[in-house]
Amino acid sequence: MSNELLFGDIAALRPRLASKEISPVEVAEALLDRISHVDPKLKAYNHLHPENSLAQAKKADVSLPLGGVPIAIKDVLNVKDDPLTCSSKILQGYIAPYDATVIRKLREAGAVLLGRTNMDEFAMGSSTENSAWGVTRNPWDLDRVPGGSSGGSAAAVGGHEAFAALGSDTGGSIRQPAAFCGCVGLKPTYGRVSRFGLTAFASSLDQVGPFTKTVRDAALLLEVLSGHDVNDNTSARRPVPKYTAALTGDVKGLRLGIPKEYFIDGIDPEIEQSVRAAIKHFEGLGAEIVEVSLPHTEYAVAVYYIVATAEASANLARFDGVRYGRRAQGATDVIDMYGRTREEGFGAEVKRRIILGTYVLSSGYYDAYYNRAQKVRQLLRQDFEQAFTKCDAILTPTSPSSPFKVGERVNDPLQMYLADIFTIAVNLAGICGLSLPCGFTKAKLPIGLQIIGPQWGEETILRAADAYERSTKWHQERPNL
């Protein structure tokens, strides 16, 4: 398989597969070969099953939308008969008894499933350092983090170890690592994609979405993943648009909002410069730039760390040594068994969040923390509703900083939480957002531009992102691995 194809996107690969110029088995073999050379450095994958991937490739129907395309899966989704660990010791030994709905949809679209990718334990983190199985490295600088929590998926796509990957985004866990690793990451509107088979972290915020090399691939993946699912009552009964048809390349007259609250002190000047240049670029393409205000933005991180931890403390109660994974030995009674299993099985960040979430829901504190946070969340949502009366999409940096060094923030959880300052409000408002490459720092680290859309506004943000991508070359840069 030529390097041109290996480093290219799905849209370039598919016609070559369809014309039988190259077979799905050759594609899978080329990727597995690259993984065997590159992954010892990146450590993007938790689990690989090459024979299984090759068997799928052998049977792949290349006439299907993703026929023969190898895709990596974050280790948070159930893939039948494969291990699922959420990068946690507590799920060691768990074998998924069923396919998540998004996995079933990928299979039905002909995709070849590659391995499970590394992540922050139970998707809690912004650097993939909170994994029980070790740290994933950034393909652009191995001393730096890939972002998180879906850092393995981002590194796999950014490092060309997969054509695409699935991740999950609760407060930025797709968009922030996509920005750090120089790929495209899309967080769909809440309810667009089924969560059935996704290990729950914060159920009112979680969404599954794709990592891809280009915007047109993100549109293709979203088309496959979206739709109502009888097994997820929060999935919307809405028709799925043909997202790929929305990519007209034309943004003339599109109103793009610039919120002043996202251009604050403390943002890396190189990032601000690149994002401002991208805004200028859109203006050159004929878009109309308008100033908007999202006045409650400063509260987003605080609201998130109350709402998300509260939901997590309830969702993670199921990991108690009874039904799944491992159980601590030598317990004196059942309460002791729960406590010890969770002590041994969970890492520090998960414990910290369970305690915080339990606290904000506990008697005497519920109103002061949880109820108040839910009300401020409503204000954040109203901010966006207001802004979207003046614009069609919003442009911001994806992250205030470029990829930081491994170990730099692990002892300061609050500092780590602030890495998500620009992505969190989108989840709290239930709307959609994507990140795409818009430049590099002088040290050759990728910079991400976030495009935020209203509820069900995926066609708009994909169209804007695609128009930008067509007229720039950032997505063609490759890391030197």
Next chain:
Amino acid sequence: MAEAKIEVSYVAHLARLKLSDEETATFQKQLGDILQYVAKLQEADISSVVPLEDEAGFENNLRADEERPSFPLPAVLGNAPQQANDLIVVPRMVE
């Protein structure tokens, strides 16, 4: 808002989570910092807000009450750390 005070060992017990003394001390400090940070929500004017009830304007979403096959028992039970006779074994709960 309530004073940012958290007794980590008590809350950990509520969450059925054992902690070492060292972890308790570390979390006590870190969670204190985080609570201090989230106290900024006190400044927000929430007087006009009605509480958020549902997440994306979803109505009751009912499906037909039809029989469907369950997952095969061995696949489900196979994940339990201890089992016997198609049942999950746990430490004795009742004396």
